Amino acid sequence: MDFGPYLFLATLEGLVQAAVLCLTALGLSLVFGVMRVVNVAHGEFYMLGAVLAWWITGWFAGNPAIGFFAAIIIGPLLVGLIAYLCERFILRRVEYDPEATIVATIGILYILQQTTLLTFGPDARPVDTPFYFRVEFPWFGYSGYKLLVIGAAVLLLLLAWFVITRTRLGLIMRATQFDRETAQNFGISVDKVYATVFAVGAGFAAVAAVLIVPIQQAHYLMGGDPLLLSFIVVIIGGLGSIRGTLVAALLIGLSDGIISVFFSPTLAKMVSTMLVALVLVFRPQGLFGVRSRI
Amino acid sequence: MSNKSQKPDTNHSRRKVIKTLGAAAGIGAVSNFSPILFPRAYAASEPIKIGAQFHRTGIGASYGRWYERTAMAALKIINDEGGINGRPVEIIVEDDGTDPKRGAEVVEKFATQHKVDVAYGTLFSHVVIGSSPRAGELKLPYIVVSEGHHVASGKLNRYVFQPGITDVKSQVISMAPWISDNLGKKVTMIYPDFAFGHDHRDYFSAAIAAQGGEVLEKIAIPPTETSFTKYFPRIPRDTEVLYHVMVGPGVLTFVKEMGQHFGSKRPEIFGFIDSLEAVDLSTPQLEFLEGTHFWEGNPRYAQTNQSAHDKLFRAAVGVDDNGASLNDPKDISTYAHMFGCWETLFIIKQAMEACGYSGAADRPAFVEAMEALRNFDEGRNHPQGSKVFNPQIHQSFGHQYISKVEGGRLNVKHKTSIEDGMYEAEGDYTKMPL
C-alpha cells in the first residue's frame, strides 16, 4: 500500500484507540479529579464492562444489534452499581486516605479479577458486532462499526461535557473538585457527590469496553493496559480538564499507531513512551492542567 | 472442577507442615547443609508423588485448565492399572500463575515441602526456564510439556526433560517442505515480537531457504498489541504464503482484521493452531480461515481414520469429536498440546518401572532410566503418534499434522515423518554430572 493511504489507515486505527481511551480516561479523570484518589481497579471496571457485554449479548439469540444495545445500557449500569458498592463500603470507610486507597483498590482489583476468572473463565471470548458493513475507501475497505465507535465516543464526550459544564450536577461536581470544604459549606453533600462520581467514572470505563469488545475480545486480564494508558492520558491532559483528556487521548492513541508506521513496533512504543514522560517532565501539570494544587 | 489431587491434599499438606515443624532443630540443621533429601524406604502403600506445576491462573490459564484435566485422566488409568511399581500415584497440583518467579518457588515447594518424587507439567517457556535452575540444584526431575526449544538447546540441566511433546524448532522445520511444495515459496511471516515468535522467525527462515524459498517480509507484532489492521498493509503484494503464529487473547481480532484486509483475494495462509487453541472455529469472526491451513500438534477434530487410541483419549479426558468439552460444546480444549501431559505421565511411569524406582534416593537412577528411553510407539499411552527420544538433548521428536479448514472444521491433509523434524543436537546432557 502506498504511504499516504497507509498513514490514513494508521490514523483511523489510532482514532478508534483514542476514542475508547478517551472514554476510559474520562472516567478516571472524574474520579481522580473530584475525589483525588488513585483507583487502581479502574481497569477492572473496564474489563467488567466487556465481560458483562458478552454475558448480556448471550441472552439475545436473534439480531446482534438488540443484544448489543441491551449490553451498552445494562452493562455500564451494573458496573456503576458495583463501583458504588465499593465506594460506599470500602473507600468511604478509609476516608479516601491516599495510601489506604491504593491498597484498597489493589485489593478490589484482585477480587474483581479473580472472581471473573472463576466465573467467566480464562478464555478470551468474542462478542458479535451489532451490524456489519464495510466502508469502501478508494484504497482499502474499513469496518463501518469502527467508525461508529469513533462517533459514539464523540457523542458521549459531548454529553459529558454538556453535563459537567451546563448542568447543576456538573456544577456541583466541579465545585467539589475545586474546593471540597467550601463546597460542603454551601450545603453540598460531598459523600453523595463522591459516590456518584465514582459510579459514573466506572460506568464510562464500562461503556468504552462495551464499544471495543466487538472489535477485540473479552478476557479477564484485559484491564491492565487500559488502566496504564488512561492514567497517562489523565496526567498528561491535566487533572480535571475534559479538553485535556481529549487531546491527550488523541495524542497517545494516534502516536502509537502512526509512529509504528515509521519504526519497528517495539521501538515505536519506546519512543511514544519516552515522549509521554518528557511532556510530563517539562510540563508537570499536563497540557491543560492548572499548576497549583499538587 | 478438578483442583483436587487424587487424595485430598489439603489435610495432607496441613498435616505435613505440623509434622515438619515438630521435627525442629535436628532435621532442620542437617537438611540445611545437604540439598539432597535423606533417602527413605517407602512402605508399599505409600504413594508415589508427582508434583504438577500448572498454569491455573495468569496468561496461560486456558492451557493450564486442560493440562490438569488431561493429567488427572491419565492418572486415573495408571492407578486403575495398579499404579507404579505396585504403589498408588498421587498428583499434587500447584499454580505458578504463569510467572517464572512463582514457578521457581513452586519447584522449591515441590522438592522440600510436598517432597514429591518428580515434578512435571509446565507449559510456558519463560516459566520453564525460570524454574529449571532450582529443579536442577534440588536434583528434582522436572519433566515439562512445553513445546519450547529450551530443553533441546542443551542450555538447561540434566534433570529437565521434554519427552512427551515436540519442540518448536522441530515443528517449524518440518512444515517447510510441505509448504514449499504445496502452498508457495514466497512467504511473509507475522509473529509476536518475543522469544517464541523469534524462534519461528529464525527456524522457518532457515528451513524455507533450504527448500529454495524465501521470506519476503518479517512482521513482528508487539506482545500487548490489540489491533492489527495497521500491520497488514506491510504484506508484500507478491506474497504466496502468509505464515502466522499469533498467540494471546487478541487472536480473534487478528483473524478478523486479516479477513477485512484481504477481502476475497488472499494468498495462501498457513498458521499454527497455537493461535486458536481453546477457540471455537465456528465463531463467525473466523469465517475468513476457511480454506487456510494449520499446523496441528494433534488433530482437534476426530478424523475419518481416527485411531482407537484417540477415541479412548477423548473419552477419558472428556472431550467430544470436535475437541470440545463433553459438558459444554462451546468450551474448546487445547487439543494440540494437552496430549503431552497424558503421554508424559505414562513415560514417567515407564522410566520409574525400568529403574525400579522406590524413593527419592533413586532419582539419579530415574534420570538414567529416562535417558535410556528411545522409541515410543503409537498406542494408548501415546495417542498423538509415535516418537523418538534423543537422550542427549532430553527431547522427543514426533509427527506433525497439517490440516485444512473445511466447513468450519480441520481436516488433516498431511502427517509429517519424524525425520522431517529432526536436527543436529546442540548439547549433551548425558555428559553432565548428576
Add this chain to the structure above:
Amino acid sequence: MQPGYKSLLLHALVVIGLFLLQFVLPEYHHLSVARIMLLAVFAMGFNLLFGYTGLLSLGHAMFFAAGMYGAGLSVYHFDWSVPLSFIFGVGCGAMLSFVVGLIALRTTGVAFMIVTLMFSQVAYLIIVYFTTYTRGDEGLVMPQAARSFILLGREFLLTDAATRYNLSLILLTITMVVVLLLVRGKFGRSLIAVRENEPRTRMLGYNTFAIKLRALTVSGTLSAGSGAAYALMFAYIGSSFATIQYSIDPLLYSLLGGAGTVLGPVLGTFLMFYLIDIASEYTTAYLLVAGVVLVMLVLFFPKGLLGTVRERWLRWLP
C-alpha cells in the same frame, strides 16, 4: 540524633532472630525466607523514597531490573566473577537511578508517578528489544561457573541453601543499617521535612532537589542490589521482572507492613508471600483471598501494620 537505643536493639534482635531462625526452619521455609529477605531489601529500598520522602514511584521495577541484568548479563556474556558482577549490577542501578532522578525529580506527586512508570516501561521495552542478548521474556539461565565464587580465600557455593540464606541475611542487614542510619540521622529528618512540606523546607534554605535526588539514588541502588542478588542466587534473569507487577509489589509490601517504618516493608514482604503461598494450597482463587485480606487490612490498619503499631503503642519505632 542517632538511632535511639531502643530501636537499635529492636533491629539487632530482628537480625539475630532471622539468623537463628535458619537452624529451626524446615527446608521449604528455609528456602522461602532466603527469597523473602531479598525481596524485603527491594521493599526497604522503595520505602526509603515512598514512606520517608513521600515520593510514590511506579517504576522501581527498572532499578530492580538494572541490578538483575547488570549482574546477570555480565556473568552470562562476559564471564565475570559473581562478586564483580554483583557490584556492577549495583552500580548500574545507582547510575540509572541518578540519571532518572535528574530528569524525573523535576516533577512531583502524580506526575512523578507517571514519569517513573513511563521510564520503567521503556526499560522493559529495551530489554525486550535486545532479545538477541537478553532473550527477552524467556530469559537466561546463569551458567555453572556463576554458581560459586571465591572471596577472601573461601569458596561460596550459591547452590547451597545455607550460603544463600546467610548472604541474603547479610544484604538485608546492610540495607536495614543503611536505612536506619539515614532515616534517624539528619538526612532522614530532611527527607521527612520534604515529605511533609516541600515549599517550606525549601524556604528554610534546603536544596530539596538534592535531597530528593540523594534519596532516589540510594533507593534505586538498594533496589538494584536486591535485583542483582536475586539474579545471582536463583540463577535466572527474565523480562518479567521488569514489568509493572514488580513496581507494585514493593509498594504493596510497604503499605501493608507500614510505610515510613524501617521494618514495615520486611513484615509486609513476609506477609504477602505467605498469604499467597498458603491460600494457593486451598484454592485457585488465592489472589481473591489476597484481595480480601488487603481490603480488611486497610480498613482496620490504614497505616499498615507497623505504622498502626507505632501510632497506637510504640511511638519510638523508626
